[in-house]
Amino acid sequence: MSTKEWPLWEVFIRSKQGLSHKHVGSLRAPDAEMAISNARDVYTRRSEGVSIWVVESKLVSASDPKEANEFFEPSDTKIYRHPTFYDVPDGISHM
Amino acid sequence: MDMKNINLEDKEREFQAKIDADIRIEPNDWMPDSYRKTLIRQISQHAHSEIVGMLPEGNWVTRAPNLRRKAVLLAKVQDEAGHGLYLYSAVETLGADREDTIDDLHSGKAKYSSIFNYPTLTWADMGTVGWLVDGAAIMNQVPLCRCSYGPYARAMVRVCKEESFHQRQGFEIIAGLANGTPEQKELAQDSLNRWWWPALMMFGPSDENSKHTAQSIKWKIKRETNDELRQKFVDVTVPQAEMIGLVIPDKDLKWNEEKQGYDYGEINWDEFMNVIQGNGPCNKQRVDARRNAKENGMWVREAATAYAEKRQAKKAS
Ligand SMILES: [Fe+2]
Ligand SMILES: [Fe+2]
Numbered sequence: 001m002s003t004k005e006w007p008l009w010e011v012f013i014r015s016k017q018g019l020s021h022k023h024v025g026s027l028r029a030p031d032a033e034m035a036i037s038n039a040r041d042v043y044t045r046r047s048e049g050v051s052i053w054v055v056e057s058k059l060v061s062a063s064d065p066k067e068a069n070e071f072f073e074p075s076d077t078k079i080y081r082h083p084t085f086y087d088v089p090d091g092i093s094h095m
Numbered sequence: 096m097d098m099k100n101i102n103l104e105d106k107e108r109e110f111q112a113k114i115d116a117d118i119r120i121e122p123n124d125w126m127p128d129s130y131r132k133t134l135i136r137q138i139s140q141h142a143h144s145e146i147v148g149m150l151p152e153g154n155w156v157t158r159a160p161n162l163r164r165k166a167v168l169l170a171k172v173q174d175e176a177g178h179g180l181y182l183y184s185a186v187e188t189l190g191a192d193r194e195d196t197i198d199d200l201h202s203g204k205a206k207y208s209s210i211f212n213y214p215t216l217t218w219a220d221m222g223t224v225g226w227l228v229d230g231a232a233i234m235n236q237v238p239l240c241r242c243s244y245g246p247y248a249r250a251m252v253r254v255c256k257e258e259s260f261h262q263r264q265g266f267e268i269i270a271g272l273a274n275g276t277p278e279q280k281e282l283a284q285d286s287l288n289r290w291w292w293p294a295l296m297m298f299g300p301s302d303e304n305s306k307h308t309a310q311s312i313k314w315k316i317k318r319e320t321n322d323e324l325r326q327k328f329v330d331v332t333v334p335q336a337e338m339i340g341l342v343i344p345d346k347d348l349k350w351n352e353e354k355q356g357y358d359y360g361e362i363n364w365d366e367f368m369n370v371i372q373g374n375g376p377c378n379k380q381r382v383d384a385r386r387n388a389k390e391n392g393m394w395v396r397e398a399a400t401a402y403a404e405k406r407q408a409k410k411a412s
Contacts, residue, residue, distance in 0.1 A: 030403035
């Protein structure tokens, strides 16, 4: 038995109420509860958080960085999704 | 040239173009093997330095002069453990096995910062270590916050936030002694005498003898050379010593108006190489302590695993 069998956990921290959890790093622990208490000691020693999520790294599915250009291309070409695309006559305010 | 090599060259060119454009490299991005290897070596050595770095200060936790100093020292040493963990996590994102890198430290294959092979003989050393050793570490780590490899850079941002307290608490100790009784002042000066040169060596070999520097700068792993960082450190530290009435143990140290920096004496590189090669005053003691911690602490890991399994079984039933 060794930590080789301890899974890797990704750690997410909510820094204060009203903000979303943000990825801060990872650690190894034998189970979720110990991962959470280790995350408290490793990532919140200076009140950096009010809530912690841990997710086993192997359960995270990710987009492929090799395909990133093609994958995100559809939104690159749709500049009309941005407010700056539109002409608003001078003198119009609150828009 | 076959297709495979053409592809590799294209990929390497693309990779360097990203680096040149200051686009960070993330774990699953393509990277040259040599870039990966360089990072694994550098980040794991950095991680080992944080962990081994706990030992010289851990030596004084039980003998801190009062409760305030003791609580501060404990918090500082605990931070260093955290720094080691951030860095081992960063090294794992490169596909390295954490336990293998630790075993490389224990077998003597992997290096760590030469400074931690010097003994902490007096309480004043707790001041000097925080002031100079953490001070030099900050000098090294601030440019690493802009390192081209994302996870390393992010770890460094966390580390740098925490380091400034380390340096301040050390300076508070040394300034207190320097302004104390003649005996206390002597303790402070003696400590500075012993740590000054090893602290300068922390920046590594001089640029003309540093085999990795040019490539690391091209890859933006490093942003400044060893000698540039060392010069900066000398320039900020000398006035601090003067302010508290301590004398830097270097007879060649003098202000150079033209370069707007201090000239300093020749570093004893033989001593540096000797310590790196394992012959410093505490090398054996440090590695033994780490090996001992792993071997005799294994039951804690095993107990945690057993506890997790038991809890899992209970949930399932
Ligand atoms: Fe540190
Ligand atoms: Fe530190």
